[in-house]
Amino acid sequence: MFLLLLKSFLRSRIAVAGIVIVLLAGITGIFIGQQHIRKQQEAIALTEHFQQEHIQRNAQFFDKELGLLLYYLRFSLVNKLHPLNALSIGQRDVNSSIQSLTIRNLEGQKYDTDLFNPSNLLTGNLDMGFVLIYLLPLLIIAFTYSLLSEEKEDGTWRLVATQSKRPVNVLIRKLFVRMITVLMVFAVLLLLATFILSLPVDKLYLAVICLAFIYMLCWFGISFWVISLQRSSSTNAVILLSIWILLTVVLPGVANNFITSRYPVPESMATVVQQREGYHEKWDMEKQPTVDRFYAHYPQFSKYPLPDKQFSWLWYYAMQQMGDDEAAVQVKQLQEKLRLREQASEYIGYFIPTLHTQQQLNSLAGAGLANQLQFMDSTARFHERMRLYFYPKIFEDEKVKSVDWDMFKVEYFSEEKRVSWGGLLLPLLLVTLVFSVRGWMNFNKRMTAFA
Amino acid sequence: MNISTTKLFAAQIYWNTLKNKALRVLLGIVALLIIYAAFSGALIYQEQTQTRQHYQHEVRTNWEKMPDKHPHRMAHYGYIVFRPKHLLSVFDYGMESFTGNAVFLEAHRQNSANFSEAGFSTGMLRFGEISMSMILQVLVPLVIFFIGFGAIATDRENGTLKMLLSQGATWKEILTGKAIGLLGIAVSVLLFAVVVLLVACLGIAGSQINGDDILRIGTVLLTYTLYFSIICLLTVIISAVSRTAKFSLVILIGIWLTAVVIFPRTAQAIGNFLYHTPSRIAFEAAVEKDLIKKGDSHNPDDPYYKALKDSVLKAYHVQSVDELPFNYGGFQMKEGERLSADIYNQHLAGLLGIYQQQNNVLRLSAIVNPFTALRNLSMAVSGTDFQSYTGFQQQAETYRYALAQHMNDLQIKYISNKKPDDHDHPPSISKAHWKEFPDFAYQRTSLGTVMYHELWSLLALLCWTAGLLLLIKLLSNKLKAI
Numbered sequence: 001m002f003l004l005l006l007k008s009f010l011r012s013r014i015a016v017a018g019i020v021i022v023l024l025a026g027i028t029g030i031f032i033g034q035q036h037i038r039k040q041q042e043a044i045a046l047t048e049h050f051q052q053e054h055i056q057r058n059a060q061f062f063d064k065e066l067g068l069l070l071y072y073l074r075f076s077l078v079n080k081l082h083p084l085n086a087l088s089i090g091q092r093d094v095n096s097s098i099q100s101l102t103i104r105n106l107e108g109q110k111y112d113t114d115l116f117n118p119s120n121l122l123t124g125n126l127d128m129g130f131v132l133i134y135l136l137p138l139l140i141i142a143f144t145y146s147l148l149s150e151e152k153e154d155g156t157w158r159l160v161a162t163q164s165k166r167p168v169n170v171l172i173r174k175l176f177v178r179m180i181t182v183l184m185v186f187a188v189l190l191l192l193a194t195f196i197l198s199l200p201v202d203k204l205y206l207a208v209i210c211l212a213f214i215y216m217l218c219w220f221g222i223s224f225w226v227i228s229l230q231r232s233s234s235t236n237a238v239i240l241l242s243i244w245i246l247l248t249v250v251l252p253g254v255a256n257n258f259i260t261s262r263y264p265v266p267e268s269m270a271t272v273v274q275q276r277e278g279y280h281e282k283w284d285m286e287k288q289p290t291v292d293r294f295y296a297h298y299p300q301f302s303k304y305p306l307p308d309k310q311f312s313w314l315w316y317y318a319m320q321q322m323g324d325d326e327a328a329v330q331v332k333q334l335q336e337k338l339r340l341r342e343q344a345s346e347y348i349g350y351f352i353p354t355l356h357t358q359q360q361l362n363s364l365a366g367a368g369l370a371n372q373l374q375f376m377d378s379t380a381r382f383h384e385r386m387r388l389y390f391y392p393k394i395f396e397d398e399k400v401k402s403v404d405w406d407m408f409k410v411e412y413f414s415e416e417k418r419v420s421w422g423g424l425l426l427p428l429l430l431v432t433l434v435f436s437v438r439g440w441m442n443f444n445k446r447m448t449a450f451a
Numbered sequence: 452m453n454i455s456t457t458k459l460f461a462a463q464i465y466w467n468t469l470k471n472k473a474l475r476v477l478l479g480i481v482a483l484l485i486i487y488a489a490f491s492g493a494l495i496y497q498e499q500t501q502t503r504q505h506y507q508h509e510v511r512t513n514w515e516k517m518p519d520k521h522p523h524r525m526a527h528y529g530y531i532v533f534r535p536k537h538l539l540s541v542f543d544y545g546m547e548s549f550t551g552n553a554v555f556l557e558a559h560r561q562n563s564a565n566f567s568e569a570g571f572s573t574g575m576l577r578f579g580e581i582s583m584s585m586i587l588q589v590l591v592p593l594v595i596f597f598i599g600f601g602a603i604a605t606d607r608e609n610g611t612l613k614m615l616l617s618q619g620a621t622w623k624e625i626l627t628g629k630a631i632g633l634l635g636i637a638v639s640v641l642l643f644a645v646v647v648l649l650v651a652c653l654g655i656a657g658s659q660i661n662g663d664d665i666l667r668i669g670t671v672l673l674t675y676t677l678y679f680s681i682i683c684l685l686t687v688i689i690s691a692v693s694r695t696a697k698f699s700l701v702i703l704i705g706i707w708l709t710a711v712v713i714f715p716r717t718a719q720a721i722g723n724f725l726y727h728t729p730s731r732i733a734f735e736a737a738v739e740k741d742l743i744k745k746g747d748s749h750n751p752d753d754p755y756y757k758a759l760k761d762s763v764l765k766a767y768h769v770q771s772v773d774e775l776p777f778n779y780g781g782f783q784m785k786e787g788e789r790l791s792a793d794i795y796n797q798h799l800a801g802l803l804g805i806y807q808q809q810n811n812v813l814r815l816s817a818i819v820n821p822f823t824a825l826r827n828l829s830m831a832v833s834g835t836d837f838q839s840y841t842g843f844q845q846q847a848e849t850y851r852y853a854l855a856q857h858m859n860d861l862q863i864k865y866i867s868n869k870k871p872d873d874h875d876h877p878p879s880i881s882k883a884h885w886k887e888f889p890d891f892a893y894q895r896t897s898l899g900t901v902m903y904h905e906l907w908s909l910l911a912l913l914c915w916t917a918g919l920l921l922l923i924k925l926l927s928n929k930l931k932a933i
């Protein structure tokens with residue numbers, strides 16, 4: 001019976017065309033993901049290469065004063081890419097995975113963006129995430145919208161209904177056939193992705209599979225409910241496509257506008273203005289107060305007195321430090337706002353399956369805002385560590401040659417990922433359940449034989 | 452073709468739609484979304500514009516308030532410029548959310564435009580934003596498809612079509628009439644949107660709205676009407692050639708999905724695949740390499756700067772730079788700035804050229820996809836397209852260069868050649884000079900230039916309209932009632 005249903009289903013042209021389109025899009029998506037990862041890795045390899053060269057060349061030119069050399073030297077921190085990032089590019093195309101910083105003030109440097117073509121960002125990436133979130137639901141809709149109505153419109157349903165004690169079981173079996181087919185399509189893509197992208201099969205991988213599986217289930221639930229309304233094929237198609245648009249275009253768009261206007265971030269501009277003033281105004285002020293505030297921040301350096309000269313590196317780096325110190329309030333506010341944005345998005349996502357799936361996929365792939373915020377925190381710690389390493393050497397006027405420059409390799413940040421299964425799957429399961437139960441109730445209440 | 456019969460068909464589809472409860476609800480939702488989009492667009496515009504103007508003003512005030520100092524210090528203090536939003540960004544957000552909003556301009560260094568909305572987004576942004584343009588470009592066509600898929604196919608299914616034709620109505624009258632009726636609905640929505648847009652613009656800009664803005668809104672009205680004509684013609688044609696209404700609906704949905712969802716992404720992905728862009732590090736490394744090849748100002752023994760020095764010393768018949776009648780440090784920096792800016796601009800032009808090549812795949816595809824054509828036109832008219840963005844970047848760079856060179860000139864002219872001792876007061880010039888340097892004033896591209904850039908898209912829309920009209924003419928002789 002099952003095989004028969006499957007065979008007859010796969011004989012239809014629409015089914016085959018749909019499967020082929022999704023498979024092609026999926027394969028394209030896998031290669032686009034691979035291209036993204038390769039480009040990032042090339043950039044990281046270049047960074048590793050140039051850091052050594054850059055340090056060596058500058059150490060040769062500026063071999064007299066350590067303070068001057070460190071004005072120029074850049075040290076890089078890389079936000080490691082998880083192979084899953086190829087499936088969901090997320091925010092990794094707009095936020096740079098590499099931070100190259102001097103020990104001068106941090107706030108003037110850390111927001112520097114990568115080079116990108118804004119048109120690419122606007123149209124969006126054709127990655128596996130897109131195939132899963134946008135295209136697979138369309139495939140599900142195409143497979144199911146006329147599941148019952150078509151038989152009624154062709155007059156075959158009466159025959160089917162009289163042959164079975166519970167006609168709804170026939171329907172569920174038909175639905176099951178389509179579910180298996182869609183899952184197989186996704187499984188094929190996932191298998192290809194696993195090999196082509198050499199994805200590690202671990203807990204995160206399992207989480208992605210579960211997420212994708214339940215997301216698709218969710219759409220079958222929605223479809224089942226629409227079928228249970230027992231309208232004509234055309235009406236079903238209109239309703240299902242409207243739901244699709246609501247979930248992929250309208251609701252996420254409304255939510256995005258809401259977040260943007262509810263949590264605006266003028267603090268970003270305040271930060272850039274403030275850090276610049278905080279540093280530059282010190283050039284025209286008495287030196288001692290600046291240095292005193294520097295001592296207050298780092299008591300361990302108060303043993304280095306301000307040299308009696310027009311210019312000294314102690315004073316210079318104290319001024320730089322003041323840029324960061326005076327923007328600290330705005331920086332904190334900015335981070336707070338971004339965390340609020342992240343949190344609000346997560347809550348809103350609980351009610352919008354598409355949004356939830358995308359956000360969870362991004363966070364599993366280390367490509368969301370949360371990852372970026374952690375990378376920023378890690379950047380700040382990295383910068384502070386470099387500062388504290390070099391400050392005493394600069395203040396003691398150590399020789400450039402006394403530092404072992406080979407020691408400064410590119411460093412890496414990798415996010416510690418935990419999977420909270422409940423938060424990952426429950427919202428989707430709930431939506432699936434609600435729609436399936438409503439659908440079931442509709443069928444129990446009324447099952448008509450005619451269109 | 453009988454005009455009154457055509458009118459009759461148009462009126463029939465128009466009023467039947469408004470009488471249908473489900474369709475009224477659908478149109479009501481669209482209207483509400485338009486209001487929401489206008490409201491949130493205006494809110495975002497206002498919030499962003501106020502913030503940017505506030506800080507732009509603060510930057511200027513601080514600049515003018517700077518005390519007497521060495522001009523090179525001023526060159527490093529630099530300037531921050533903020534990208535002003537176009538009033539019509541209320542209508543079409545375009546690339547606004549993905550482009551940087553503030554650039555720090557300083558001597559020797561071209562910084563990136565930072566703080567884009569996308570950089571601070573949770574990724575939600577990638578689903579797209581609700582803007583009036585999005586509703587009109589994406590949702591309204593689908594609503595038209597939903598309304599019109601059965602315009603002829605249903606009549607065919609229930610036999611009405613046969614009756615109509617036997618009573619003397621011609622195919623041409625039926626097709627044209629129904630298309631006009633659908634267009635009437637679409638244009639009603641469009642007019643509603645334009646009124647809402649005008650109210651929103653008046654609300655935020657008041658009397659500051661100028662003739663250019665009105666002209667742009669007029670262009671929006673015209674181009675969108677053209678787009679909707681294509682949509683409506685397409686709807687009746689598909690409905691006329693389909694055997695059943697269901698089939699017509701499936702085809703129309705397929706067309707919509709291909710044109711709106713799949714095609715643009717694929718075209719852009721192809722562009723991306725064909726033309727590789729360098730990463731930031733590779734780009735900067737290439738600039739640095741060229742610069743070092745030309746002359747490395749950090750290298751005390753660099754042959755280029757050595758030759759420069761020798762030639763200056765020779766021209767002035769002096770032995771050392773201290774004896775020159777002007778500040779040599781400033782002179783050398785001026786030369787360095789010229790070199791580095793030249794090389795940087797060459798590389799940037801190369802990069803923008805690659806971006807343009809990537810975008811061209813999508814741009815050219817407008818001829819087969821009217822959705823892309825309208826999207827490009829709409830963004831361009833709203834000042835939120837790629838050209839507007841690069842225009843801003845270039846103006847910012849021009850300003851940066853002028854600032855750096857102005858400070859170098861001041862140094863050459865007013866700063867002594869004698870190096871100060873450790874205990875001397877550092878050399879400085881009067882703060883009066885800061886005010887002399889004008890504020891950054893962003894020049895918008897004129898509507899004429901914008902339309903010239905988008906001629907291809909306009910042509911695509913015109914071709915489509917003409918093509919479909921021709922198709923209706925051809926089909927009129929071939930279609931059958933059953």
